[in-house]
Amino acid sequence: MTADIASKPIRVLVRRHSLLVRLTHWVNALSLCLLLFSGLQIFNAHPALYWGQQSDFAHPWLAMGAYEAGGQLHGATQIGPVTFDTTGFLGASKQGTALVQRGFPSWLTIPSTRFLALGRRWHFFFAWLFALNGALYIASGVLGGHLRRDLAPTVEQLKPRHVLHEIWDHMRLRFPKGEEARRYNVLQKGAYLGVVALLLPLMILTGMTMSPSLDADFPWLLDLFGGRQSARSIHFITANLIVLFFFVHIVMVVLSGTWNNVRSMITGRYAIRLRPPEPAPEANLLGDAP
């Protein structure tokens, strides 16, 4: 009996996220949401993407459009050589009760009607908030050691055996609960680092190259992305990858303990289950004695 009680895991609240990480996380989440929806408004002004310096209007690699057939409007999305019927979602969707031609539907754009000028106002304001917030996070993460201590994988974690083991555990939806849960697992670290060090900076840099003024100042940046229309395409693709990360992130939060994760990002405290040290074998022989 005693042994059973003694070996039951104890719930311990550990400090997981610093105040600055929590703050920048939520400012980032808000900015990215508004940047996405205002960005789709901007995309809708010319719902086609190209590679290279300029627009070869006859050959976009991605385009959303509408055509009329049988007295009804149809939405079509072309990706490379393939065209999909996307009526109701992309190319043509309902605004009020009628189908109208538009890239992304009204429920995904700020504002819901077609209004490029206002979409730009929202986009640039939150681009500044996003960039300054990100700079604060990176600066404190480097200086305070958060990036090195919490996000950089250890040598041990990078061993192929360990990585494969983590993938296998994740596939079976088994997440570390005890001592191991004190730190991020290698897949978490990879995902977070990929977003923080690659996708989000790429978003800012490709966004900057949308500016003809900044292109005059930093022509090498545009060369890096292969021209302005390529940069616009990369901006769009990267935004989609961030949306993909968002969905995986939410699924993982839910599967690994919604409230525990959410609380840790609000109050900073994260619950882990620790097993007390196993009682010595003799202890069992002594029966009830402690």
Next chain:
Amino acid sequence: MNRRGWLAGAAASLSSLWLAGCDKIAEDPNVVKALASAEGLNRGVQRLLGRGAMAREFTRADISPAFRANGSIDPPDEDYKALVAANFAGWTLVVDGLVERPLALSLDQVRALPRRTQITRHDCVEGWSCIGEWSGARMGPLMAMAGLRPEAKYIVLHCADTLGDAKYYETLDRVDVDHPQTILAYEMNGAPLTVAHGAPLRLRAERYLGYKQAKYVMRLEAVDRFDHIGGGQGGYWEDQGYDRYGGI
């Protein structure tokens, strides 16, 4: 009404309520005013970093086979139609406002001004880009000829075309006047400008978006304020809510 119909109806009205709520916030004048503060930041930081940098120039091989014409492509204005019919004989460019010596120049006189040719990328605010070759009179020497007065802060470009129900116009900051790539172009890809691209004279200020590149330019007015012109925001599209900076 069955349950599914009721649910769908409820979801639809909730979502339209949500959208209406979002739009109410998105379009609130005070919110828009606060958001517009980012424009000053864009302009300020760019001016700080830029310091007269030149826009990338390309080669003839890069020129777009089909340069898209946007906005006004065939102005409905009778005065302008008459000028087109006369092949722009009698057309004059007026330079006035806060200048020492107001000018009225014929097209030949404009062509005789210090000239520059540049092959540049045109970026439309909608998101597309085209590359074209532009030849025209540099604005710096032209304004020097007229003698910009010290109090002149902006150049208003008054245009011949009516778009929607307002005359097109644009404003340029004084610092952009002397930039070498700020020209009043009369040729595109080696031929006189076509009507679709702004004949006989249009602005090229290469570090800005397409809507700053006023077409059908008739008059350059030096001013120290523009709140009394058009809708008061410094340009046709600016009056519709676009930012006057236009550098991103």
